[in-house]
Amino acid sequence: DAGVTQTPRHEVAEKGQTIILKCEPVSGHNDLFWYRQTKIQGLELLSYFRSKSLMEDGGAFKDRFKAEMLNSSFSTLKIQPTEPKDSAVYLCASSLYGGYTGQLYFGEGSKLTVL
Template structure:
């Protein structure tokens, strides 16, 4: 089975630009998560979808971060406008369904905002 795929793997943006990150979950998985990983803050949840419905949008990340799940096999994370503090690794993960199931993580997108 194919794992979680994320594109692009690396992204460099100028401050103020709009960027879109993409994720394809494991086929058949119902839960999809977007995380941001930094050395200082660790792993932070940005958004969480269950069967394409948005369950959580990450509170503090609401204003400039918007995740969408257009269908069960594709999700995007838009950051608009970008700021240098957004530089981080963005991870997408999926899970079958339910809290007892482990999450499978994609390789991540490393975003650098200049």
């Protein structure tokens, strides 16, 4: 089975640009998560979807970050406009039984650099 696929793997943007990161979860998984990873903060939750419904979003990320589940097998994370402090690795994960008890399967991440 294919794991979680994230594209692009690397993205360089100028300050103020709009970027879109993409994620394909493991086939059949109902839950999808977006996290931001930095060395200082570790993993911070951006959004959590169950069967395409938004369950949670990270309060600190609401204004410029928008995640969507376009269908059960595809999600996007839009950052608009980008700022240098957004430079980080963005991780997508999916789960069959939910993050409460089930294992999360992570993609390799999209590394964003904002100049």
